[in-house]
Amino acid sequence: MPKALQCIEFGPPEKLSLAEVPPLPLGAGEVRIAVKAAALNFADTLIIEGKYQEKPPFPFVPGMECAGIITERGEGVRHLAVGQRVMALSAKGAFREETVVEAGAVLPIPDGMDFATAAGFPVAYGTSHLALTDRARLQAGETLLVLGASGGVGLTAVEIGKALGARVIAAASSPEKLDVARAHGADEGIDYSAEDLKGRLKELAPKGVDVVFDPVGGDYFDAALRNIAWCGRIITIGYAAGRIPQVPANLLLVKNCAVLGLFWGAYRKHDPRRLGQSLGELLNLWSQGKLRPHVSHALPLSDHARAFGLLSGRQATGKVVLTIG
Structure with a gap:
């Protein structure tokens, strides 16, 4: 039987157990995938700790995304083939040697892209x-501030911001992390472990930043809001700093600005068509050489506790991936 990482109670990643599990049934419109790699996301740490918006019933296998080879097709699947290399969004858990995924959540891996x-x-x-x-x-031509700029989503925001023609200011917690952000296109850098974020933003963007990409929250959100431009926009997508910020409505009024949320996973339910379009546009950017995915650590499935530690301890840049099979 295939092995999988199981969560039987909420807690730290050390409580996850690697165990044999029965194969998942294959339904109509689904494909079975022999998983070769699965990526960690900050949301995975929240899910296994019971702090996420959604709490799956026990036992469950965490993991949102994986890559591998199709070994079987369900009834009605025509656009994918057995033996095809694919990436997938895995609602049934990606941290397993074998998974079953809806065909609509699967994309072919382009030539030249590896599984990790x-x-x-x-x-x-x-x-x-x-x-x-x-x-x-x-x-x-607008100015984009990316908080947590060397992390999994932050680094992609730097690249996409540059691809869209923005001036990108990267903010991260060390000079080494800023070096990574600059290597991926950032124009300016702020080390907020050693520099005052609010003060440096006033120097780099005297009229304020047009867009803030924020997966961090806490005091960093507060400083960014104070330095937002007229008609600026802050996108809140996570709270790695631990504190969910409270927004003073009067600042939104006087700056004529907006705070917007982005829960990407909800697009699968509410607008799957746009989700598919977006991923197609991203693969086109990758094929043009405008995106350069960065995997800082690739560890075996059995070393999952260390992988989670790298992520939660903010020791990684880009993505942390579990290799499987």
Whole structure:
């Protein structure tokens, strides 16, 4: 039987157990995938700790995205083939040797992209793309501030911002992380572990920043809001700093600005067509060389606790991936 990481009670990643599980049944419109790699996301840490918006029943297998090879097709699947290399959004859990996925949540892996890169592609790039295009309406020539700029989603926001023609200011917690952000297109950098974010923003963008991409929250959100431009937009997508910020409505009034949310996973339910379009646009950008996915760590499935530790301890840049099979 295939092995999988199971969560039987909420808690730290050390409580996850690697165990044999029965194969998932294959239904109409689904494909079975031999998983070769699965990527970690910050939301995975929240899910296994019971802090996410959705709480699956026990036992469950976490993991949102994976890449592998199709081994079987369900009834009605015509656009995918057995033996095809694919990336997938796995509602039934990606951290397993074998999974079953709705065919509509599967994309072929382009030639030249390896499994580890493909596994970490959809969620991070998809989140940043819809946040900056559909929600923030980022325009060429505008100034974009990316908080947590070397992380899984932050680094993709830097790249997509540059691809859209923006001036990108990256903010991160060390010079080394800023070096990574600059290597992926950032024009300016702020080390907010050593520099005052609010003060440096006033120097780099005296009229304020047009768009803020924020997966961090806390005091960093507060400083960014104080430095938002007239008609600026802040996209809130996560709270890695631990504190969910409270927005003073009077600042929205006097600055004529907007705070917008982005819950990327909800697009699968509410607008799957746009989700598919977005991923197609991103793969086109990758094929043009405008996106360069960065995987800082690829570890075996059995080393999952260390992988989660790298993510939660903010020691990783780009994506952390579990290799399988």
